[in-house]
Amino acid sequence: MESVEATLPRKEQVLWYPMRVSYGREEAIKDVLDNLSVRNFLPMQRLRGWIDDDGEPRQRLVPAIRNLIFVNASQQRITELKMYNKDCQPLRYMTNPFSHDDTDYLLTVPNHQMENFIRVASVEDDRLLYLDPNVEYLNKPGKKVRITDGDFKDAEGVIKRIKNNKRVVVEIQGVAAVAITYVPSVWLEPID
Template identity: 35%
Template sequence: MGSKEEKVWLAMRVTYRREMLARQILEEEGIENFIPMRYQLSKEKQKKRELVPVVHGLIFVYTRLSDIQRIKKEREVPYLQYMVDSRSHEKIVVPEDQMRRFIAVAGTYDESLLYFQPEELNLKKGTRVRICGGEFEGQEGIFIKVKGARDRRVVIAIQGVIAVAMTAVHPDLIEVLDH
């Protein structure tokens, strides 16, 4: 048999706020996926907390390209589209270790997490760090000042897609990494 196609994390767009429908189809097909979510009070009279996408239209899919192409065709899912890097015009593939770090943080639904579009942050000004204790122990990111926060935060970024800034981390729990 020839070379086996590898599974990759794809950053994908979902049009018309159909993220949850796309997620359902992917899960029916046994395909791992991740939508960054947060709690928000509903707009109804009986206000209740509900989980909603942080960014409408964004889903990460862990699959082989051939599988997602088959599903898009067979299940008629034209609203699930590849995100493309503006410079290289290639599909955005997220390295697995970076995606797992992002999921480990964003998947907590912690209400103090801040989300940013990539162009909102200058990660070059930050310092690469590892957290050495607490809820996010072992996570690595960039330690920088972000708008909307008094102190510096550790940020995990998915290049060209989204970034998440963690809650304030005590300086004693941060280890600086070499560049």
């Protein structure tokens, strides 16, 4: 049975859009979108390594991927926000350079793929390593696996060799990639 959402024109379908945000304003845009009740995702990571004036080690959360936020809304809604809300003007659509069709020009991320990425990237953990999605070793084949236990349970990824270690990589093709630095092999289930 076809969903009602699939019958709408593409501009009216609620999809995940990876969007560029200029000048490091990701957190400010996230706050604006949260206040407007627009679903979004900003991958964060813990930054450590400085000592405050009292000699105490400090850490803080920072965006894991600079100048990128994922917005879950219709293209029409995002365009309206960009036009009529000055705080949303820094949002920029990412485009598909290989598209020859107006309906596929703007990059979108399938729901299943985005939920899988969120499942992994929302865990604030030192075991995550954010990667440049355009590096060559991500194009090499690997074994698809599902994690069956632990913090990353039900996440699906591909085993890749990164920095001389095997890691489970969850990738949004050409947009973002995150590697889990250690998952016990008994928690990995091969999938087709």
